[in-house]
Amino acid sequence: MRIFRIIGRSVNSSFKSIFRNFSLSMASITCTIITLLLVSIGILLSYNINNITKDIENELTIVILMDKKITSEELDVAKTTLKSVDNVENVKFNSKEAIKKDLASQNDTYAKIVETWGEDENPLQDSFVITVVNVKDINETATTIKNIDKVDRVKYGESMVNELINIFDVVKNATIVLVVALVLVTTFLIGNTIKITIFSRRSEIDIMRLVGTSNTVIKLPFIIEGFLLGTIGSIIPILITIIGYTYAFNSLSSAEMTNILNVIKLTEPSSIVYLTSLILLIIGSVVGMLGSLRAVRRYLTI
Amino acid sequence: MEFIEFKNCSKAYKNGVTALTNANLSIKKGDFVFIIGHTASGKSTLIKLLYREEKPTSGIVSVGGVDVSKLRNSKIYKLRRKIGIVFQDFKLLPKLTVYENVAYPLASYGMKGSEIRPLVLSALEKVGLKDRTRSFPDQLSGGEQQRVCIARAIVNNPKLLICDEPTGNLDPDTSKEIMDLINKINKKFGTTVVTATHDKDIVNCLKKRVIVMKDGLIEGDYLKGGYKNNENI
Numbered sequence: 001m002r003i004f005r006i007i008g009r010s011v012n013s014s015f016k017s018i019f020r021n022f023s024l025s026m027a028s029i030t031c032t033i034i035t036l037l038l039v040s041i042g043i044l045l046s047y048n049i050n051n052i053t054k055d056i057e058n059e060l061t062i063v064i065l066m067d068k069k070i071t072s073e074e075l076d077v078a079k080t081t082l083k084s085v086d087n088v089e090n091v092k093f094n095s096k097e098a099i100k101k102d103l104a105s106q107n108d109t110y111a112k113i114v115e116t117w118g119e120d121e122n123p124l125q126d127s128f129v130i131t132v133v134n135v136k137d138i139n140e141t142a143t144t145i146k147n148i149d150k151v152d153r154v155k156y157g158e159s160m161v162n163e164l165i166n167i168f169d170v171v172k173n174a175t176i177v178l179v180v181a182l183v184l185v186t187t188f189l190i191g192n193t194i195k196i197t198i199f200s201r202r203s204e205i206d207i208m209r210l211v212g213t214s215n216t217v218i219k220l221p222f223i224i225e226g227f228l229l230g231t232i233g234s235i236i237p238i239l240i241t242i243i244g245y246t247y248a249f250n251s252l253s254s255a256e257m258t259n260i261l262n263v264i265k266l267t268e269p270s271s272i273v274y275l276t277s278l279i280l281l282i283i284g285s286v287v288g289m290l291g292s293l294r295a296v297r298r299y300l301t302i
Numbered sequence: 303m304e305f306i307e308f309k310n311c312s313k314a315y316k317n318g319v320t321a322l323t324n325a326n327l328s329i330k331k332g333d334f335v336f337i338i339g340h341t342a343s344g345k346s347t348l349i350k351l352l353y354r355e356e357k358p359t360s361g362i363v364s365v366g367g368v369d370v371s372k373l374r375n376s377k378i379y380k381l382r383r384k385i386g387i388v389f390q391d392f393k394l395l396p397k398l399t400v401y402e403n404v405a406y407p408l409a410s411y412g413m414k415g416s417e418i419r420p421l422v423l424s425a426l427e428k429v430g431l432k433d434r435t436r437s438f439p440d441q442l443s444g445g446e447q448q449r450v451c452i453a454r455a456i457v458n459n460p461k462l463l464i465c466d467e468p469t470g471n472l473d474p475d476t477s478k479e480i481m482d483l484i485n486k487i488n489k490k491f492g493t494t495v496v497t498a499t500h501d502k503d504i505v506n507c508l509k510k511r512v513i514v515m516k517d518g519l520i521e522g523d524y525l526k527g528g529y530k531n532n533e534n535i
Contacts, residue, residue, distance in 0.1 A: 009409055204397075211410070212383035214379040215375075217412075
């Protein structure tokens with residue numbers, strides 16, 4: 001019972017202290033809000049860049065043009081061989097007839113050209129379109145495919161793909177570094193602000209020690225206060241994250257914007273905002289608590 | 303056995319200043335003792351050793367049979383719960399009311415609110431501030447703040463009351479009132495009182511045991527002393 005009374009009084013005193021030291025509490029909360037907003041932007045940016053690069057990676061395909069004189073049996077063999085190649089994820093066959101029809105349906109000019117071709121005069125080639133498991137190994141996969149029997153040409157935009165892969169790597173690493181750096185800066189800033197709050201109350205801690213309060217009982221209200229300041233400070237960034245991101249998602253998903261920004265497709269809010277909010281809440285409360293504990297411990301040593 | 307004992311006790315600070323040299327002193331239970339001396343004579347260090355705000359460099363400091371110099375930092379609070387301390391600057395929590403300030407030590411021990419209330423009101427009655435429970439420290443005069451400090455020091459009925467320059471910030475009339483109050487507590491409740499002071503009038507008026515300190519040494523110990531006997535200090 002004694003322990004519950006002490007905890008209850010500590011919670012009570014933490015709330016009182018937040019209001020009685022209102023300006024300092026506001027300073028801590030404001031600092032937490034600003035830094036957590038930065039963290040939130042960092043997380044959302046990093047997650048979306050990652051997703052966009054993944055989407056682009058998924059759209060990278062290898063087009064294999066087969067020999068013009070290939071027979072249907074040889075096509076079957078080639079399909080089976082392609083499927084067995086390492087790193088090949090999906091194999092899709094496009095017959096030259098299908099491509100012809102597709103061309104004809106695209107516009108009138110194409111349709112007129114296609115009409116001039118006789119029954120056996122289709123100059124197009126049967127082809128396979130394959131997607132790969134790992135884009136990084138696309139060069140090796142293309143080389144292997146080139147050596148398959150009856151393969152005429154292999155196209156996958158070599159120079160562009162290599163450049164893209166390098167850019168993706170840099171962007172991914174940069175966003176990870178950004179988020180980690182922001183979390184560290186946040187930890188430092190929140191911890192330091194709470195340290196200043198407690199520094200201004202060192203005489204209070206001194207008095208508590210002198211009247212026979214145990215170190216645990218002195219620490220408890222400060223730890224709870226740090227936790228509360230961090231938690232309160234994370235509420236606004238959480239709300240901004242949820243409302244702001246949903247708004248940004250809806251704006252970018254509107255029909256006109258989709259036409260303009262074909263590549264920039266934001267991730268669905270439901271899959272990211274709640275996770276980000278949870279991360280913000282944890283960072284705010286835990287950093288607040290630990291920053292407070294660290295600061296108060298300094299004034300408890302004699 | 304003596305209630306307070308200093309045996310060959312010395313204290314040197316990290317900056318090289320030796321504040322106390324080989325002090326030997328005994329104080330009986332229920333005694334009222336003044337420690338007098340110039341600034342930097344070592345009286346504050348002697349007082350701080352009693353409530354383990356400082357640790358002796360060598361020697362023993364015993365309070366109620368416990369060698370306080372050997373107490374671990376995390377256990378000091380147990381010693382401080384048995385003693386009351388009155389400070390020159392009152393050391394009241396500015397954001398707490400008079401009642402909350404006096405109740406603070408008891409609440410921090412985890413006592414029930416219903417047990418705390420009569421003890422706090424009784425302590426405030428002893429110092430004559432029962433009607434100021436809701437005031438904040440900055441709404442009180444210096445003398446009243448010192449009374450609150452005394453109430454907080456005696457609320458737990460300590461066996462030892464340590465006063466470090468209790469009248470240092472007060473005018474002569476208020477100083478006399480405060481010392482009369484401390485004297486009354488000593489007489490009525492048998493609380494041992496150790497008071498460090500500069501105040502000649504009070505020492506002369508109360509005629510209690512006086513320990514004279516100079517340059518970290520105990521220079522004199524007078525049973526019915528006063529500044530009159532020690533005008534050279």
